[in-house]
Amino acid sequence: MATHITFATRLRNVLRRLWLFGRAADGTVTIEFVVWIPILLIILAFTADACQLYLIQADVWSVARDAARRMSIMQLTATPDTVTPYAKGQLLYYNTHYTITPSTQTICTNHIQTINDIVKISVPVQYASVFGILEAYGGFASATLTANVTMLEEDSGGSC
DSSP states (O other), rough: OOOOOOHHOOOOOOHHHHHHHHHHHHHHHHHHHHHHHHHHHHHHHHHHHHHHHHHHHHHHHEEEHHHHHHHHHSSOOOOHEEEEEEEHHSSSSSSOOEEEEEEEEEEETTTTEEEEEEEEEEEEHHHHHHOOOHHHHSSTTOOEEEEEEEEEEETTHHHE
């Protein structure tokens, strides 16, 4: 004996199953996890990039200050041949694309000569970033972390 199911009965069964599916709590945790995990991973990557940039900025400042101090007390000469290897050896990430520029500036005022020792260290954000989230954001794509430290040479009290 064959039973004949009408279109209205089929439609009612489909709608009832959809309603039951919408009311069921099975799998909601999995769906919420799948929806939220990409957002949480982006936030985590953003935080890691920001922390890395702050760490490198602090390291660059510390090394530039140390190199300028050593130049001012005559432990290093203000040439790239001496300052660059010293600074690269002190930096936390020595294989990153740092630009290290040592220089001296002689100023003569009121017949008194002063010599300033200057160390400038810079690194592009694209090489300092871990995941590139800040770089991809837009404003940081061509940004550079820079430390420019000037110290007065200690025995520069000559006359000009």
